[in-house]
Amino acid sequence: xxxxxxxxxxxxxxxxxxxxxxxxxxxxxxxxxxxxxxxxxxxxxxxxxxxxxxxxxxxxxxxxxxxxxxxxxxxxxxxxxxxxxxxxxxxxxxxxxxxxxxxxxxxxxxxxxxxxxxxxxxxxxxxxxxxxxxxxxxxxxxxxxxxxxxxxxxxxxxxxxxxxxxxxxxxxxxxxxxxxxxxxxxxxxxxxxxxxxxxxxxxxxxxxxxxxxxxxxxxxxxxxxxxxxxxxxxxxxxxxxxxxxxxxxxxxxxxxxxxxxxxxxxxxxxxxxxxxxxxxxxxxxxxxxxxxxxxxxxxxxxxxxxxxxxxxxxxxxxxxxxxxxxxxxxxxxxxxxxxxxxxxxxxxxxxxxxxxxxxxxxxxxxxxxxxxxxxxxxxxxxxxxxx
Amino acid sequence: xxxxxxxxxxxxxxxxxxxxxxxxxxxxxxxxxxxxxxxxxxxxxxxxxxxxxxxxxxxxxxxxxxxxxxxxxxxxxxxxxxxxxxxxxxxxxxxxxxxxxxxxxxxxxxxxxxxxxxxxxxxxxxxxxxxxxxxxxxxxxxxxxxxxxxxxxxxxxxxxxxxxxxxxxxxxxxxxxxxxxxxxxxxxxxxxxxxxxxxxxxxxxxxxxxxxxxxxxxxxxxxxxxxxxxxxxxxxxxxxxxxxxxxxxxxxxxxxxxxxxxxxxxxxxxxxxxxxxxxxxxxxxxxxxxxxxxxxxxxxxxxxxxxxxxxxxxxxxxxxxxxxxxxxxxxxxxxxxx
Numbered sequence: 257x258x259x260x261x262x263x264x265x266x267x268x269x270x271x272x273x274x275x276x277x278x279x280x281x282x283x284x285x286x287x288x289x290x291x292x293x294x295x296x297x298x299x300x301x302x303x304x305x306x307x308x309x310x311x312x313x314x315x316x317x318x319x320x321x322x323x324x325x326x327x328x329x330x331x332x333x334x335x336x337x338x339x340x341x342x343x344x345x346x347x348x349x350x351x352x353x354x355x356x357x358x359x360x361x362x363x364x365x366x367x368x369x370x371x372x373x374x375x376x377x378x379x380x381x382x383x384x385x386x387x388x389x390x391x392x393x394x395x396x397x398x399x400x401x402x403x404x405x406x407x408x409x410x411x412x413x414x415x416x417x418x419x420x421x422x423x424x425x426x427x428x429x430x431x432x433x434x435x436x437x438x439x440x441x442x443x444x445x446x447x448x449x450x451x452x453x454x455x456x457x458x459x460x461x462x463x464x465x466x467x468x469x470x471x472x473x474x475x476x477x478x479x480x481x482x483x484x485x486x487x488x489x490x491x492x493x494x495x496x497x498x499x500x501x502x503x504x505x506x507x508x509x510x511x512x513x514x515x516x517x518x519x520x521x522x523x524x525x526x527x528x529x530x531x532x533x534x535x536x537x538x539x540x541x542x543x544x545x546x547x548x549x550x551x552x553x554x555x556x557x558x559x560x561x562x563x564x565x566x567x568x569x570x571x572x573x574x575x576x577x578x579x580x581x582x583x584x585x586x587x588x589x590x591x592x593x594x595x596x597x598x599x600x601x602x603x604x605x606x607x608x609x610x611x612x613x614x615x616x617x618x619x620x621x622x623x624x625x626x627x628x629x630x631x632x633x634x635x636x637x638x639x640x641x642x643x
Numbered sequence: 644x645x646x647x648x649x650x651x652x653x654x655x656x657x658x659x660x661x662x663x664x665x666x667x668x669x670x671x672x673x674x675x676x677x678x679x680x681x682x683x684x685x686x687x688x689x690x691x692x693x694x695x696x697x698x699x700x701x702x703x704x705x706x707x708x709x710x711x712x713x714x715x716x717x718x719x720x721x722x723x724x725x726x727x728x729x730x731x732x733x734x735x736x737x738x739x740x741x742x743x744x745x746x747x748x749x750x751x752x753x754x755x756x757x758x759x760x761x762x763x764x765x766x767x768x769x770x771x772x773x774x775x776x777x778x779x780x781x782x783x784x785x786x787x788x789x790x791x792x793x794x795x796x797x798x799x800x801x802x803x804x805x806x807x808x809x810x811x812x813x814x815x816x817x818x819x820x821x822x823x824x825x826x827x828x829x830x831x832x833x834x835x836x837x838x839x840x841x842x843x844x845x846x847x848x849x850x851x852x853x854x855x856x857x858x859x860x861x862x863x864x865x866x867x868x869x870x871x872x873x874x875x876x877x878x879x880x881x882x883x884x885x886x887x888x889x890x891x892x893x894x895x896x897x898x899x900x901x902x903x904x905x906x907x908x909x910x911x912x913x914x915x916x917x918x919x920x921x922x923x924x925x926x927x928x929x930x931x932x933x934x935x936x937x938x939x940x941x942x943x944x945x946x947x948x949x950x951x952x953x954x955x956x957x958x959x960x961x962x963x964x965x966x967x968x969x970x971x972x973x974x975x976x977x978x979x980x981x
Binding site: 342344369370373374375376377378381382384386389390391392393394395396403404407408439441452455456458459 | 873874875877878879880881882883884885886892893896897900970971972973
């Protein structure tokens, strides 16, 4: 019963969201034919005491051949977003109704586990953070690559081994013919990550989800892996969702950047635009906290406080308690992503300060209006846990 | 291949261990209060007879000479004759009569937990916090908690009165067997003989393996629970491997690694534990033979049986190393070895 109410409420919300942004109908339409389209993704985890809204209404899209950087502090929901796309969210976690992940025009959230198995690996593949633990220690590297090849391409025996050697060569592993029959513990960290990438590419996926793929590696190895990824992207026309907490890495790999905070995307912009002209106070704080060689011995700035754990539907701005520019309305109105100014459709921020060229009162009303249409839904979907 | 040279080194290391074990056995036997000559003349109190028995058994020789002969005899498998328990009978013949019963009992006491406890544990680990998990886990604790000697006595009394208690006669069920008697182990390849021998040993094997069964169930459950959450399992899912394959290929083999020492370690315990169970079920196996040889100071028999047990322990150790080497390619990779 409650679930029904949810579903209809969410539908209303989604259509109303469309109406409020009726001025960018064109953008919405072009969004529909993007390769990977995530819309209003809400992933929650039920614990005994509360429901954690790890990802709370995230929307973004990735075009063919594009790299979207997803950046944020630890605990902001980046990895959960990746796992939600891959269908790897298990009990006690679930995607709330109304969440949508479309890949190549196909809705993935409706798929059963069986149906998802055919998408994983061949359509969307994933590279994980820690190459030490992502390879199974008791099977050879070749065996684990061949496993993917036999699942999605029906290759086996010598054909599969030859293809595995070819893939290892592609990712720059020397002496691949010998290496293919070695075990993960005989590989160095960087080599392992190359092997993991070879495994991900085994079935020629269209989208590669990289969850902090360089975080566990040395800086020099990091640069090599980033270079390898961009070479492979050019070669295979891959779309990449690149998740990291490292603003420096993002600047290097991404075409567009989405900044995540407490389960929401607070700012989204092309990479150069974001670095040159950050709008959301959180993004500004993040950029100021990057160590720089030019600033000399100045003390590095930090953002005071911690990322809150979102456990109820937002009725205010989740960043407000840490925000240097917060004003009264920030505690009462939940901001929605809006273009930062007239005509800047590809640069959005979820902050009451925007659109910048509108009077403050009008801008706040615009966020509040979107939020009000939201409220029946948010009351419904949170059920018992919203105060 | 470094893992196989590691294995070969482990096997070579066993030679000094056997040597050391037999030496300790000799020292313990000779320095303890055992006096075989006194046992042979059975308290007749005749000093002359006592001395002549000592002489005929070679106990008047210098200790070092006895030690050299003892070692030579063991390593050339000249086990000699029983002095007291079954006077004049070759030790080999005694072992030939008593050992098969213990081996049969030990074999099933290892196999039953392995094929009941372990699958139950794996099943519980794959379905944590469900009703079947709770049932299996609770059962594991109960099996683990029941002491051998108590369970043996209870089982014997329940089975002998099964007709009165449940209206079901265990002794005549399927094949006629007796509960408290050594199993018949002739011509086991004939199905009906095999069935009878299996049924005869089943209660004793269940009792002897009960603790192992509970242990393996609980540890198997934990191992699976831990392995399922490993990153490589998620990687396998992310590349589209079906759940069934993930469990059979990626989870089970890794979950077995911590179980190898548990299983082989329990095989050791069975050696010592079998004396009690053999006594209650009157199985008259090696445990019983060893016990009577020891209290009767039958030196050749005790020494030979100890040698036999040492070889068995070393064999189980080698088996454990072999299993490790087969399951885990990282074995011996540290260079120095553990």
